[in-house]
Amino acid sequence: MSIITYRDALNHALREEMQRDDRVFLMGEEVAVYQGAYKVSKGLLQEFGEMRVVDTPITELGFAGVGVGAAMAGLRPVIEFMTWNFALLAIDQVVNAAAKMLYMSGGQYPMPMVFRGPNGAALQLSAQHSQAWESWLAHIPGLKVIAPGTPYDAKGLLKAAIRDDNPVVVLEGEMLYNTKGEVPDDDYTIPIGKAEVKREGDHCSIITHGKSVLIALQVADALAKEGIRVEVVDLRTVRPMDVDAITASVRKTNRAVVLEEGWEICGIGAQVVDYIQRHCFDDLDAPVLRVHQEDVPMPYAKNLERAAKPDVAKTVAAIKQVMYLPTA
Amino acid sequence: MAKKKTEPRAEPTFGATDAPTRASLLHSMLLQRRFEERCAEAYALGKIGGFCHLYIGQEACGTGAISVLREDDYVITTYRDHGQALARGIPARAIMAELFGRSDGCARGKGGSMHLFDRNTNFLGGHGIVGGHVPIATGVGFAIKYRGTDQVILCFMGESVVNTGAFHEALNMASLWKLPVVFIIENNRYGMGTALERASSIHDIYQRGAAYDMPRAQVDGQDVLSVRASVAEAVHRARTESLPTLLEVRTYRFMGHSMSDAVSGTYRSKQELEEYMKRDPINVLRAHMEGQGEIDDAGMTKLDEEVKAIVQDAWDFADASPEPALESLWEDVLVETTT
Numbered sequence: 001m002s003i004i005t006y007r008d009a010l011n012h013a014l015r016e017e018m019q020r021d022d023r024v025f026l027m028g029e030e031v032a033v034y035q036g037a038y039k040v041s042k043g044l045l046q047e048f049g050e051m052r053v054v055d056t057p058i059t060e061l062g063f064a065g066v067g068v069g070a071a072m073a074g075l076r077p078v079i080e081f082m083t084w085n086f087a088l089l090a091i092d093q094v095v096n097a098a099a100k101m102l103y104m105s106g107g108q109y110p111m112p113m114v115f116r117g118p119n120g121a122a123l124q125l126s127a128q129h130s131q132a133w134e135s136w137l138a139h140i141p142g143l144k145v146i147a148p149g150t151p152y153d154a155k156g157l158l159k160a161a162i163r164d165d166n167p168v169v170v171l172e173g174e175m176l177y178n179t180k181g182e183v184p185d186d187d188y189t190i191p192i193g194k195a196e197v198k199r200e201g202d203h204c205s206i207i208t209h210g211k212s213v214l215i216a217l218q219v220a221d222a223l224a225k226e227g228i229r230v231e232v233v234d235l236r237t238v239r240p241m242d243v244d245a246i247t248a249s250v251r252k253t254n255r256a257v258v259l260e261e262g263w264e265i266c267g268i269g270a271q272v273v274d275y276i277q278r279h280c281f282d283d284l285d286a287p288v289l290r291v292h293q294e295d296v297p298m299p300y301a302k303n304l305e306r307a308a309k310p311d312v313a314k315t316v317a318a319i320k321q322v323m324y325l326p327t328a
Numbered sequence: 329m330a331k332k333k334t335e336p337r338a339e340p341t342f343g344a345t346d347a348p349t350r351a352s353l354l355h356s357m358l359l360q361r362r363f364e365e366r367c368a369e370a371y372a373l374g375k376i377g378g379f380c381h382l383y384i385g386q387e388a389c390g391t392g393a394i395s396v397l398r399e400d401d402y403v404i405t406t407y408r409d410h411g412q413a414l415a416r417g418i419p420a421r422a423i424m425a426e427l428f429g430r431s432d433g434c435a436r437g438k439g440g441s442m443h444l445f446d447r448n449t450n451f452l453g454g455h456g457i458v459g460g461h462v463p464i465a466t467g468v469g470f471a472i473k474y475r476g477t478d479q480v481i482l483c484f485m486g487e488s489v490v491n492t493g494a495f496h497e498a499l500n501m502a503s504l505w506k507l508p509v510v511f512i513i514e515n516n517r518y519g520m521g522t523a524l525e526r527a528s529s530i531h532d533i534y535q536r537g538a539a540y541d542m543p544r545a546q547v548d549g550q551d552v553l554s555v556r557a558s559v560a561e562a563v564h565r566a567r568t569e570s571l572p573t574l575l576e577v578r579t580y581r582f583m584g585h586s587m588s589d590a591v592s593g594t595y596r597s598k599q600e601l602e603e604y605m606k607r608d609p610i611n612v613l614r615a616h617m618e619g620q621g622e623i624d625d626a627g628m629t630k631l632d633e634e635v636k637a638i639v640q641d642a643w644d645f646a647d648a649s650p651e652p653a654l655e656s657l658w659e660d661v662l663v664e665t666t667t
């Protein structure tokens with residue numbers, strides 16, 4: 001075990017998988033000479049050369065399509081988007097090409113590829129650079145969508161994503177890259193589609209994923225001081241979603257709050273709530289509440305941005321509400 | 329039509345044909361023609377559904393181009409893909425069964441007319457998003473270079489594609505990285521009802537290659553031998569020098585855009601259509617072969633009977649092929665992972 005950053009965990013995953021399989025290559029803007037806009041690909045150009053660590057022009061649609069073509073011809077591309085906001089220009093390739101190719105070819109062309117990059121808000125980047133896209137991507141059959149919240153999960157899930165023969169979307173977080181955690185030194189993968197209980201508790205479940213896991217753990221710490229035992233279920237993968245893990249937790253706690261970075265309408269939380277009402281109807285002691293970004297584009301001003309984002313206070317309040325406790 | 333070249337052809341013998349090769353080109357084009365005439369019939373009978381775009385009038389483009397490929401080369405194209413699929417050697421039975429939505433189709437009934445795929449012949453699909461497959465072709469070119477093999481990929485597209493961002497992005501990278509991709513624009517003068525002149529700022533669209541410093545040429549798309557020669561040269565360049573080429577193949581579609589579009593429509597005159605139909609690509613090759621004494625009326629009749637029999641067999645096969653099993657609805661969304 002070593003304590004490393006989320007950034008290094010991703011870097012190690014890339015390095016190890018590129019060493020393991022020479023069909024794996026990394027392509028995107030600034031991944032090579034610049035060493036990555038967020039330095040995730042640091043040192044890879046030096047180790048693997050320019051054919052396997054490829055700087056592209058600013059051409060998201062184009063290089064996402066290059067990844068699709070390379071996958072059709074037998075390579076295993078890792079396509080980096082500088083952030084997922086820019087991936088909107090490439091969404092045709094993700095949705096209409098990568099996600100459909102296997103199906104519309106009647107099973108002839110699998111798409112062993114990864115689309116990855118930071119997702120969600122950082123700090124004061126305002127409307128166009130602060131968006132969480134998981135519900136858009138998770139909507140699409142043919143994709144797998146992972147959103148690791150810790151260095152351990154980031155490394156194990158990215159390695160699994162690269163070895164997967166399906167197109168896997170990896171949602172990282174700019175605010176996560178510097179976070180640290182324990183990561184095994186030896187080779188390991190984490191199965192895609194498996195949630196993890198990050199904190200056990202029996203009073204209320206928080207179901208969450210990605211960067212919001214950190215908020216959920218802070219919430220659990222804060223409420224523990226008041227004697228409230230919160231269970232934190234980290235989905236880790238939003239498609240396919242681990243319905244069993246959600247169900248098991250809610251059956252235990254009988255109460256749930258769903259926390260996510262993205263917007264409310266048709267969000268990931270809406271899907272989680274649907275699973276809960278279908279599978280845990282008789283187990284619930286209160287309606288399930290959701291915590292998410294306010295239903296506005298992200299503002300710039302510090303105070304407004306803070307008000308727009310989901311946070312510890314909003315989540316604590318939601319938990320107290322589902323527990324019918326007085327809120328401050 | 330005058331052939332314009334940005335550079336003189338290095339070796340004029342590219343794509344030279346002998347009598348058997350010409351006979352096989354004629355066979356392929358006639359098969360495509362008869363096949364698609366029956367497609368129109370099947371569509372009217374409700375055996376084929378959805379969007380269905382016929383290639384009639386354009387057969388020389390795909391036939392000439394694909395005729396120079398090796399088995400391990402790749403082809404990728406648009407939704408107007410029946411002719412190229414046949415030219416590439418996907419069995420007529422498997423194509424017709426796909427069009428009928430049957431389990432023996434080349435995409436097991438999951439793709440339909442616009443999405444013919446065949447791994448056996450490296451036929452990487454008909455694609456339905458205008459421009460979307462062009463970056464994919466660049467990606468296949470990248471994979472070829474990555475592996476260090478000497479295959480090439482032909483990427484067919486309609487002339488409307490040159491106005492998309494995907495086209496620009498894909499050609500820029502193909503040239504920047506020197507990838508073995510031959511981009512073939514089938515300029516049939518219209519994108520649905522929009523004439524090229526109403527959509528593109530330049531009309532000799534092969535000149536778009538100048539923006540990418542890419543070898544380029546304009547080719548008579550009604551003459552299969554010209555197409556073959558130009559594509560052979562481009563394929564040679566791709567194979568030996570790993571360089572892309574942009575070819576504008578001037579052609580014309582004799583049918584409507586799709587089955588829902590009238591043959592001449594509101595956007596072109598009957599007179600224009602009739603004018604272009606005088607240069608039917610099948611007749612152009614036939615006339616050439618007659619001049620060489622390689623075929624006569626009797627030979628043509630015999631050939632016609634032969635291809636019609638193939639098409640009838642394909643129809644019967646497709647008709648008898650079962651509908652896909654309902655369980656297959658859930659198959660091929662994802663593959664079992666190899667982690």
Ligand SMILES: Cc1ncc(C[n+]2csc(CCOP(=O)(O)OP(=O)(O)O)c2C)c(N)n1
Pocket residue numbers: 408456457458459485486487488489516518519520585
């Ligand atoms: C991105 C996109 N926009 C619009 C369409 C609808 N559409 C299908 S074919 C077509 C015309 C394309 O013309 P062209 O590229 O010249 O090919 P042709 O049909 O003439 O072979 C249009 C507008 C589409 N499929 N994809």
Ligand SMILES: [Mg+2]
Pocket residue numbers: 486487488514515516517518519520
């Ligand atoms: Mg056209």
